Amino acid sequence: MKNIPTHIIQILAYRHIEPLNEQQKDQLASWLAEDAVNQDLLTYFDDKGKLYQDLQQLKQQDADGAWEKHRLLFEPAQQTPVRKMQGQAWVKWTLAIAALCLLAFGVFLYQSNKIKEDQQFADSIKPGSDKATLLLADGQTIELSEDASGIRIDSNMKDADGNPVLSQAEKQALSSFTVATPMGGQFNMTLPDGTKVWLNSNTTLTYESLKDQRIVNLQGEAYFEVASLQLPGTWGKANKLPFVVQTKDQRVEVLGTQFNVKSFAEEKTTATTLLEGQVQIAMNTQQMLLYPGEQAVSTGQRLKKQNVNMSTVMAWKQGEFVFNEEKLGEIIAQLERWYNVKFELQDARLADIRFEALVSKHLQLKEILNLLELTGKVRFIVKDQKILVKRNTK
Amino acid sequence: MKRDLHTDEQFLMEQFKRGETAAFEIIFKRNYPALCLFLQKMGVDTFPAEEMLNDLFLKLWDKCADFDSLEGIRGFLYISSKNAALNHFDKLKRLQKREEHYLAQQDQWTSFPxxxxxxxLETLKTIEQVIGQLPDQCQQVMQLMFIEGLTPQEVADQLNIARGTVYNQKARGLSFLKEKLSPEQFLFLLLFFDF
Structure with missing residues (x-):
């Protein structure tokens, strides 16, 4: 969640008491410009009847009474009185306690070893980074590391030392290749046709350039900025070279535009979101035209259109996680891919709890989990190379 | 120098982190009314709202060492209240009592992030704090003028006092606020009031 602007609260409050000066007016104006919903809030404030009613209601809340009622709960635990033991009982008790202590110590030794292992595992979890593997048609693989980020995949590709990456024969094979990111990896590059692609984690993209179209097979999530190309020797819109993205169910055909496709093998849905231009979606016999701000979602045999929040869809590319009333199941799927860890739900219903958060992808996993725990709904426990998700029963 | 929990926020926070009940009491009383109203505006009835807040403050108390700022606490309380209310409605929905709460949800309020x-709510709190510090008649005048938006004449009519008294009380109210507030707050007020 974003910070709550204290100066705006002051301004909004004093606005009702005295006219604002120039500086205050400027601050208010720039706050209003930040988000259309702020203007709505201001209008809401100016409904005098409502403000008065809410103020009255606020006054009527009895904090002192509530405190008195519950103060016992909030006070430190009282010492329970100790009964004195009589006769020989203390010998038995001492022995029993000693035995228990020994047992507990044994369990502690065993546990503390396990805890240490779990702790080491927790510390080893790191956010993902820029990396991918390039697979050429002849079967050769080339590791693309952080310094290759943004590279243009073409026959003149050079490695970090400036040496050509491809041999003469390999250059011939470049009309088709595959780029794959692992769990905990992401990568951006330019395809030979000039199209820019950002790959999210655990994503495989195969590119093939044919005479009359460019074809990409995608499993995972990628954002495309397609270069508009003319068919050789032609002109006019009718003769543009199509760019096609094929996923497990949707076929997305465009001429030159920006869009995001999410289609992971382990997830039932595929979602194509359009930022600019126009795309044609096809699934089985269904067809659909998408306009900016719209998303085509397919689940099983159904293809439907919906409006979405762009910043949520594009967050991954901006280096953020944006969870907007997002289900824990989806949140976990994203964290698993980026931190390369496994979560385990203690209870399948936990997957449906919704959370709201905006965090950087560069944070340690621990910090993100802490934030989610702060809601008081769930707890995360690192155990046996996994992260166990429990309902918070407290 | 003796530090005062009520005015020294850093001290309040330190004491809260250490689990001092006095600090917790202040934080409880400062936030409780606005959170009640927050839940009520979402359409939660008074009784379940009280229960929710009770649970929530217990949780806050349990985790006192995890918080580093009063803003952090405030954010936690609001967000958790909202989540508690949503869970509450989910349960109600399952119990087929959706209709009762439908009207409350129609309000534009629920459409705000x-x-x-x-x-x-924090603005309401500020207005209440500022006006609540004033002497009685002064408070009424300020409230009617600034919150209800009445003209001085209307205020005079309603309180059955002369129009001149309204102006006097208003001036008195402003100078009272000036005396009452701490130096920084006063500076801040000066920015607004332009004496």
Whole structure:
């Protein structure tokens, strides 16, 4: 969640008491410009009847009474009185306690070893980074590391030392290749046709350039900025070279535009979101035209259109996680891919709890989990190379 | 120098982190009314709202060492209240009692993102604090003028006092606020009031 602007609260409050000066007016104006919903809030404030009613209601809340009622709960635990033991009982008790202590110590030794292992595992979890593997048609693989980020995949590709990456024969094979990111990896590059692609984690993209179209097979999530190309020797819109993205169910055909496709093998849905231009979606016999701000979602045999929040869809590319009333199941799927860890739900219903958060992808996993725990709904426990998700029963 | 929990926020925070009940009491009383109203505006009835807040403050108390700022605590309280209310409605829905709460949800209020909702309630808190510090008649005048938006004449009519008294009380109210507030706050007020 974003910070709550204290100066705006002051301004909004004093606005009702005295006219604002120039500086205050400027601050208010720039706050209003930040988000259309702020203007709505201001209008809401100016409904005098409502403000008065809410103020009255606020006054009527009895904090002192509530405190008195519950103060016992909030006070430190009282010492329970100790009964004195009589006769020989203390010998038995001492022995029993000693035995228990020994047992507990044994369990502690065993546990503390396990805890240490779990702790080491927790510390080893790191956010993902820029990396991918390039697979050429002849079967050769080339590791693309952080310094290759943004590279243009073409026959003149050079490695970090400036040496050509491809041999003469390999250059011939470049009309088709595959780029794959692992769990905990992401990568951006330019395809030979000039199209820019950002790959999210655990994503495989195969590119093939044919005479009359460019074809990409995608499993995972990628954002495309397609270069508009003319068919050789032609002109006019009718003769543009199509760019096609094929996923497990949707076929997305465009001429030159920006869009995001999410289609992971382990997830039932595929979602194509359009930022600019126009795309044609096809699934089985269904067809659909998408306009900016719209998303085509397919689940099983159904293809439907919906409006979405762009910043949520594009967050991954901006280096953020944006969870907007997002289900824990989806949140976990994203964290698993980026931190390369496994979560385990203690209870399948936990997957449906919704959370709201905006965090950087560069944070340690621990910090993100802490934030989610702060809601008081769930707890995360690192155990046996996994992260166990429990309902918070407290 | 003796530090005062009520005015020294850093001290309040330190004491809270250490689990001092006196610090917790202040934080409880400062936030409780606005959170009640927050839940009520979402359509939660008074009784379940009280229960929710009770649970929530217990949780806050349990985790006192995890918090580093009063803003952090405030954010936690609002967000958790909202989540508690949503869970509450989910349960109600399952119990087929959806209709009762439908009307409450029609209000524009529920369409605001939680950030704007927090700003609204914190503003109410500020207005109440500022006006609540004034002497009686002065308070009434300020309230009618600034909150209800009445003209001085209307205020005079309603309180059955002369119009001149309204102006006097208003001036008195402003100078009272000036005396009452701490130096920094006063500076801040000066920015607004332009004496």
């Amino acid at each position: 939680v950030q704007q909702q927090i700003i609204y």
